Amino acid sequence: xxxxxxxxxxxxxxxxxxxxxxxxxxxxxxxxxxxxxxxxxxxxxxxxxxxxxxxxxxxxxxxxxxxxxxxxxxxxxxxxxxxxxxxxxxxxxxxxxxxxxxxxxxxxxxxxxxxxxxxxxxxxxxxxxxxxxxxxxxxxxxxxxxxxxxxxxxxxxxxxxxxxxxxxxxxxxxxxxxxxxxxxxxxxxxxxxxxxxxxxxxxxxxxxxxxxxxxxxxxxxxxxxxxxxxxxxxxxxxxxxxxxxxxxxxxxxxxxxxxxxxxxxxxxxxxxxxxxxxxxxxxxxxxxxxxxxxxxxxxxxxxxxxxxxxxx
Numbered sequence: 114x115x116x117x118x119x120x121x122x123x124x125x126x127x128x129x130x131x132x133x134x135x136x137x138x139x140x141x142x143x144x145x146x147x148x149x150x151x152x153x154x155x156x157x158x159x160x161x162x163x164x165x166x167x168x169x170x171x172x173x174x175x176x177x178x179x180x181x182x183x184x185x186x187x188x189x190x191x192x193x194x195x196x197x198x199x200x201x202x203x204x205x206x207x208x209x210x211x212x213x214x215x216x217x218x219x220x221x222x223x224x225x226x227x228x229x230x231x232x233x234x235x236x237x238x239x240x241x242x243x244x245x246x247x248x249x250x251x252x253x254x255x256x257x258x259x260x261x262x263x264x265x266x267x268x269x270x271x272x273x274x275x276x277x278x279x280x281x282x283x284x285x286x287x288x289x290x291x292x293x294x295x296x297x298x299x300x301x302x303x304x305x306x307x308x309x310x311x312x313x314x315x316x317x318x319x320x321x322x323x324x325x326x327x328x329x330x331x332x333x334x335x336x337x338x339x340x341x342x343x344x345x346x347x348x349x350x351x352x353x354x355x356x357x358x359x360x361x362x363x364x365x366x367x368x369x370x371x372x373x374x375x376x377x378x379x380x381x382x383x384x385x386x387x388x389x390x391x392x393x394x395x396x397x398x399x400x401x402x403x404x405x406x407x408x409x410x411x412x413x414x415x416x417x418x419x420x421x422x423x424x425x
Contacts, residue, residue, distance in 0.1 A: 168217070171210040182221055184209055189227050197229050198222050243321050243345040243354045249422040251410055252309055254279040255318045256358040257301070259293055259325055260365065262385075266376030273365075273385065274298060274327070276305050278318075279357045279425045281410040282398055284389060285309060289382055295330035302336065319343045323355055357425065364392070 167175045188204050202215040222228045248254050257276045272293035277284050285305040288297045320342050322328040337344040347354040369388040375381040393407045401409040412418045
């Protein structure tokens with residue numbers, strides 16, 4: 114009905130407004146109608162959109178594709194450093210005033226066989242993915258991560274990088290500062306080895322981290338190789354594979370950070386240092402027979418208690 118009134122010269126939108134029909138409904142109905150299949154329609158469907166054999170300049174002049182191909186060859190050869198098709202498009206627009214898009218330039222470059230080979234993307238930081246293992250004692254698996262804190266009095270953030278032994282839950286060493294770099298991570302790792310009495314030639318712990326910038330840096334990777342430490346990184350969005358350090362940071366937030374409105378960095382350093390000593394030496398841990406981490410570690414190495422293995 115609407116089409117009949119439109120055929121008489123009335124506006125389609127005016128007719129649809131009178132009959133109370135939304136344009137989207139009308140067009141959806143029309144699109145469902147099966148078109149008449151003819152030889153011409155089939156030929157057009159197979160051929161696709163016809164390719165133009167020319168382009169226009171900014172002042173409206175036609176330029177044949179053969180001329181554009183010559184310009185492309187000149188652009189590729191003039192400096193000896195061939196561009197990709199997107200940069201060639203920009204050069205044609207700027208140097209020759211052409212109105213042309215990168216799709217057509219790609220087609221012309223393909224016809225001339227001057228497309229640059231597609232580069233092979235390689236991972237900048239090849240990594241060993243973390244996998245769950247059975248931990249039967251201290252110094253077998255360590256986890257490291259960074260936590261942010263806020264100094265209200267100075268309106269700025271600070272960083273705490275902690276290293277925890279998965280088996281005994283001791284935070285062996287940590288860094289606290291206004292910055293946190295790969296050099297700080299390397300120092301924490303070396304200090305932890307010294308505190309545990311682990312020297313070159315001895316069995317090294319496996320280190321697990323996320324993909325933070327401190328841990329994917331070449332400096333940190335080189336330090337792990339030199340020390341003979343297997344450094345594995347968890348896949349993206351899998352914090353459960355770094356669960357023990359994540360759990361510690363949750364405890365740290367609940368029992369220390371959230372209880373203080375730090376007025377200065379000095380105050381934050383003092384309060385956190387006190388809490389770290391409390392956590393390692395006095396805070397009872399349910400999974401450690403209600404012992405503090407450091408006492409549990411001492412009991413294990415002195416064979417006072419029998420260790421229980423865990424999967425991490």
